[in-house]
Each structure stands twice: as C-alpha cells, then as structure tokens.
Amino acid sequence: MSAQSFGCDFGTSSIKIYSKESDTIYCEKNMVAIEEKKGMISYGDEAFEMHEKAPSNIEVLYPMSFGTVASITYMQEFLKAFLETHTKGSLKGAEFVVALPTDVQDRVFSTLIQGTGLKSRNIQMIDKPVAAGLGLGLDVTQSQGIMIVDVGADTTEISILSLGGTVTSKLIKNGGNKIDEAIANAIRREYGYFIGNKTAEILKNELGYQPGDTTSKREICGRNMALGLPALLEITADFVANAIAENLKSIVDAIKVILERTPPELGVDIIRNGIFLTGGVANLKGLDKLIADATNIKVNLVDKPEECVARGLERVIKEKKFKNLTFVTKEQNYN
Numbered sequence: 343m344s345a346q347s348f349g350c351d352f353g354t355s356s357i358k359i360y361s362k363e364s365d366t367i368y369c370e371k372n373m374v375a376i377e378e379k380k381g382m383i384s385y386g387d388e389a390f391e392m393h394e395k396a397p398s399n400i401e402v403l404y405p406m407s408f409g410t411v412a413s414i415t416y417m418q419e420f421l422k423a424f425l426e427t428h429t430k431g432s433l434k435g436a437e438f439v440v441a442l443p444t445d446v447q448d449r450v451f452s453t454l455i456q457g458t459g460l461k462s463r464n465i466q467m468i469d470k471p472v473a474a475g476l477g478l479g480l481d482v483t484q485s486q487g488i489m490i491v492d493v494g495a496d497t498t499e500i501s502i503l504s505l506g507g508t509v510t511s512k513l514i515k516n517g518g519n520k521i522d523e524a525i526a527n528a529i530r531r532e533y534g535y536f537i538g539n540k541t542a543e544i545l546k547n548e549l550g551y552q553p554g555d556t557t558s559k560r561e562i563c564g565r566n567m568a569l570g571l572p573a574l575l576e577i578t579a580d581f582v583a584n585a586i587a588e589n590l591k592s593i594v595d596a597i598k599v600i601l602e603r604t605p606p607e608l609g610v611d612i613i614r615n616g617i618f619l620t621g622g623v624a625n626l627k628g629l630d631k632l633i634a635d636a637t638n639i640k641v642n643l644v645d646k647p648e649e650c651v652a653r654g655l656e657r658v659i660k661e662k663k664f665k666n667l668t669f670v671t672k673e674q675n676y677n
C-alpha cells in the first residue's frame with residue numbers, strides 16, 4: 343500500500359481513523375457545528391464541546407446515524423478537514439480500508455470518500471465484525487467460531503465469525519445513546535428534573551449497571567421543571583441500574599437469539615473461548631457480568647474496546663495476509 347493509507351471506522355458517536363503514515367489511531371467525536379450562512383465552522387471534539395451550549399444560529403449535529411451516513415455533505419467536509427489536520431503532505435492517491443457495519447451498503451462509504459475530492463487510489467471494505475476480531479488479536483481466518491458483541495452509541499452488532507467471514511450477524515438499534523435517553527427519562531419521571539444527554543452519559547459512564555448499589559452516587563445539575571430553575575441532584579448507581587435494565591435486557595435477548603441460531607460445531611468454540619465484548623459500551627460497569635450470568639458463557643473484555651475495529655484495520659493495512667479479507671465495491675470508479 344502507498345504511504346498514505348487510512349483505516350476508517352465511521353462510528354455514530356466518534357470517528358476512529360488509523361493512519362499508516364503516523365502509525366496512530368486518531369479518535370474524535372463525530373460531530374459538526376454548522377452556522378447559518380457560513381456552513382461548517384467546527385468539527386470533532388471541538389464541535390462536541392459546543393453541543394447543548396450553542397446559540398440558535400449554530401446547529402451541532404451528528405453526520406452519522408445508526409451506523410450509516412445521515413448527512414453526506416457534512417461527513418465529507420468533516421473527513422477532509424480531519425485528514426488534512428492529522429496528516430502531512432498530499433492526500434492525493436491515498437488508500438482507504440473502511441469497516442462496514444452489518445446491514446449498511448458498502449457504496450455509501452465509497453461514495454462518501456470519492457466525494458471528498460481527495461482522488462483516492464483505492465477504497466477497500468471489510469466487514470466491521472471481522473475488523474473487530476482482528477483488533478482483538480484473534481486469527482479470524484481459522485475454522486473456529488468467534489462471537490463478538492459490539493455495543494456502540496446507536497447500534498449493537500452481534501456476530502459469529504469463522505474462516506474470515508461472518509456466519510451470522512444481527513444489528514439492533516440499541517446502544518449507549520438509548521441508554522442515556524433511558525436515564526434522562528427516568529430522572530424526569532422520578533424527580534421532575536430535566537437533564538441533557540451529556541449529563542445522562544456521565545451517569546451511565548460513571549455508575550454503570552450496579553443494581554442494589556445505593557452507596558455509589560453522582561451529583562448532577564438539572565432543571566427543576568416545576569420551578570424552572572437549575573438545581574443539584576444526587577443520583578445513586580441503583581437508580582441508574584433500574585433505569586437502564588430494559589435496554590440491557592434487549593441486548594442480552596438479542597445475544598441469546600444469535601446463540602440459538604449458531605451451529606453447534608461453532609457453539610463449542612464460543613463456550614470454550616467466551617464472548618468478546620467490544621465497542622464503547624463494553625466499558626459499562628457490570629455489563630460483562632450481566633451477559634455472562636444470562637448466557638453461562640464467560641465474557642472477555644479488552645482495553646479501549648471502542649478502538650478495537652480501528653486496531654483491526656491497522657492489522658489489515660500492515661499485514662499482507664489479511665488483505666484477502668477486504669473487498670471492493672462494484673460501483674467504484676476511480677478518478
């Protein structure tokens with residue numbers, strides 16, 4: 343591959359790009375800030391900072407939604423600006439390997455990259471679960487069953503891999519964002535306080551799923567809806583656990599459905615090796631135990647699970663033997 347090769351995981355809440363040139367995974371919030379008349383004024387972590395704080399003439403939005411591109415124009419502007427910031431020299435002729443989520447059409451991403459005007463030389467796709475498997479350090483090309491549960495912001499992707507391919511996989515529209523929403527709704531119902539998504543996310547990330555734990559607490563600021571004034575409120579881990587239980591149950595149920603559909607020959611490997619939990623929500627305290635208890639299968643966790651797919655893309659770019667796991671979109675038409 344040429345000097346400029348990028349491995350792209352276009353997540354709904356954050357974009358992760360591996361750059362071969364700098365041998366680094368760059369990760370930023372996948373957000374853009376748009377000002378009336380001026381267009382995109384900011385992107386990434388800086389745009390996220392403006393989220394829920396910006397005046398009415400500035401709209402802060404996610405260009406991706408449920409694993410696919412919601413705003414191609416802004417995603418293209420973001421990608422171009424992101425690559426220009428993080429790379430030296432020309433981007434002309436760069437090569438891309440893109441992680442393709444289950445149920446998303448590959449041409450969405452080739453159209454996206456081609457439309458940036460970067461004159462890319464080659465755009466390869468790889469199934470996102472296969473990239474996650476490589477990122478876990480597994481040899482996905484072997485004839486053994488591997489179960490990966492990737493819980494991201496908008497989606498949860500549950501997949502069984504074998505021989506370098508996806509044997510079965512299911513994408514459900516449930517993840518960190520729905521969990522944050524459930525926390526905000528419960529606080530509104532129970533306490534009559536309005537809280538923003540960022541505050542709900544803090545509660546989720548800090549308190550996790552710890553039913554019965556009334557000792558761990560977090561103070562937050564919300565708006566008392568009766569008085570219309572901001573006020574402080576203390577939330578326990580037990581309250582958060584109750585608020586998110588239904589969301590987690592739907593993830594666990596989907597895992598069980600996939601296990602039921604798994605051929606017994608591969609099921610043996612999964613029981614032996616365990617389920618691999620990836621995606622940012624794999625960091626949720628107590629989720630691994632919940633899944634292990636419900637399935638009677640051990641659950642493996644890794645460091646920085648949200649970067650697993652990008653680490654897999656890095657291996658595809660660096661290790662020739664994994665090139666045959668990638669494929670090219672039929673419609674590709676290079677400039």
Ligand SMILES: Nc1ncnc2c1ncn2[C@@H]1O[C@H](COP(=O)(O)OP(=O)(O)OP(=O)(O)O)[C@@H](O)[C@H]1O
Nearest residue numbers: 353354355356494495496497518621622623625626
């Ligand atoms: N410590 C934590 N506990 C619980 N959730 C966490 C933690 N850290 C991050 N998350 C959540 O992980 C999610 C982001 O994960 P990830 O980066 O894998 O998603 P994505 O790739 O952007 O989304 P998708 O896979 O849906 O396209 C967010 O909802 C974030 O709040």
